[in-house]
Amino acid sequence: MGRYIAKRLIISVITLFVILLVLFLLLQFMPGSPFNDEKLSPDQVAQLKEKYGLDKPVIIQFFNYLGNMLRGDLGVSYSLSPNTPITELLANRFPITMKIGFFSMVLGTLAGLLLGFLTAFFKSRILKFFYNLLTLLGIAIPSYLFAMCFSYFLGYKSALFPLLYDFRAPVASSVMPVVAMSLGVMAVIARFAKAEASDVMKSDYVLLARCQGLSNRTIILKYILKNSLMPVITVMAGLLVGLLTGSLVIEQMFSIPGVGGLLTNAISANDYSVVIALSFVYSAIYIVVMLILDILYCVIDPRVRLGGKPE
Numbered sequence: 001m002g003r004y005i006a007k008r009l010i011i012s013v014i015t016l017f018v019i020l021l022v023l024f025l026l027l028q029f030m031p032g033s034p035f036n037d038e039k040l041s042p043d044q045v046a047q048l049k050e051k052y053g054l055d056k057p058v059i060i061q062f063f064n065y066l067g068n069m070l071r072g073d074l075g076v077s078y079s080l081s082p083n084t085p086i087t088e089l090l091a092n093r094f095p096i097t098m099k100i101g102f103f104s105m106v107l108g109t110l111a112g113l114l115l116g117f118l119t120a121f122f123k124s125r126i127l128k129f130f131y132n133l134l135t136l137l138g139i140a141i142p143s144y145l146f147a148m149c150f151s152y153f154l155g156y157k158s159a160l161f162p163l164l165y166d167f168r169a170p171v172a173s174s175v176m177p178v179v180a181m182s183l184g185v186m187a188v189i190a191r192f193a194k195a196e197a198s199d200v201m202k203s204d205y206v207l208l209a210r211c212q213g214l215s216n217r218t219i220i221l222k223y224i225l226k227n228s229l230m231p232v233i234t235v236m237a238g239l240l241v242g243l244l245t246g247s248l249v250i251e252q253m254f255s256i257p258g259v260g261g262l263l264t265n266a267i268s269a270n271d272y273s274v275v276i277a278l279s280f281v282y283s284a285i286y287i288v289v290m291l292i293l294d295i296l297y298c299v300i301d302p303r304v305r306l307g308g309k310p311e
Contacts, residue, residue, distance in 0.1 A: 008294050012287045019283045020069075020276075024062050027272045034078035034270045052078060065276075075273040080266050086277045089262060094281075097251070097258035101243040103178045108185025109236060115186065116193025117228075120201065121220065131190065138187025144249045147180040151253065164255040177250050185239050192235055196228040203227075230297065237293045241286045 035045045049055045053064060068075065074086040081089060119131040154176060155163040165173045200206060201224060209219050251260035259278060266274035 004298060005295060008291055012291050016280075016284060016287055020066065020280055021062065023276050023279050023283075024065065025058070027276055028058050028061070030270075030272075034272060048078075052076075069280075074277040077266075077274050078271050079269045080262075080271040080274055086274055089274065090259065090277070090281070093257055093259045093262055096256060097247060097260065100174060100177055100181070100250075100256065100258065101240070101247060103174065104181035104243050105185060105236070105240050107178060108182035108239075109189050111182070112186040112189025113193050113232070116190035116195075117197055117225070119190070120194045120197035131194070134183075135187040135190050138183045138185075139191075141183075143180050143184055144253060146183055147177060147250055147253050150176040150180055165257065173254070173256075177247075177254050177256065181243055181247060181250055185243065188235060188239060189232060192232050193228060196231050197224055200224045200227045233293060233296055237286075237289045240289055241282070 033045075035048050040048070046055070053061060056064070065075065072087070074090075076082075077084045077086060077089065115131055115134065119127050150161075151163060154160045161175050162169060162173045206219060206223050209223055214222075247256075247258065248260035248264060250256070251258045252264075262274065263278045265271075266278065
């Protein structure tokens with residue numbers, strides 16, 4: 001287990017380095033500049049580039065940026081919020097985005113697992129109808145359309161929840177965006193959970209357990225649920241990162257002061273330092289989630305080994 005985790009850590013670090021290099025090079029060669037203000041003279045633009053080290057060769061800029069990043073310095077904003085440390089910008093916005101994404105993931109996962117497993121275990125027409133309806137709507141309809149419906153009926157008509165994000169009522173302000181974003185997660189998780197549970201219930205070892213006289217509760221908890229979770233965990237990794245990166249529209253709709261608005265504004269302003277930092281943070285989150293996923297594989301199924309070789 002230790003060697004397996006060490007190998008995955010090394011691969012993750014190398015992957016992050018390559019991602020950072022590609023991001024840096026792509027944005028360096030993109031058209032435009034963070035100093036596009038017409039009021040700035042060529043001499044002033046040159047002074048600004050010298051101030052931020054943008055006049056140096058690209059490879060030197062990259063290693064300077066990498067060294068600063070290893071010390072926890074993500075640089076400063078060039079044009080969006082001049083000279084403001086990016087870590088300060090993230091500190092004010094990232095926790096809100098993480099909170100919305102995390103609770104959306106938790107709600108969608110729990111509801112999806114419950115719906116999928118219940119539909120697989122109990123052959124009820126009513127339950128199957130709700131399963132088909134909810135999963136179809138959750139997959140076919142984008143989260144922002146759910147958000148629009150919630151805003152109109154629950155925010156505007158009924159006034160049950162704030163239409164826009166309010167720091168004085170963070171919980172109430174988060175209900176509609178969390179539920180809207182969780183429905184897609186619920187639909188995907190429910191489909192995977194039902195399909196896997198149905199396959200496991202038909203397996204030979206479950207049939208053998210029934211022949212041995214084990215109770216349904218023991219069979220479900222010890223055999224079916226455990227062996228159905230691995231594919232569900234696999235899809236959860238992509239869904240979690242998708243919630244964090246795909247919440248841009250939801251944040252704009254509810255005026256949530258998260259990193260979604262910061263990223264879109266930074267792209268519009270050609271603020272490369274902010275774009276690189278946010279893109280790298282999103283990539284790091286994905287790598288960490290996948291690393292945790294690999295470790296969970298070993299915990300749930302000890303047969304999983306790197307390269308298929310036993311430790």
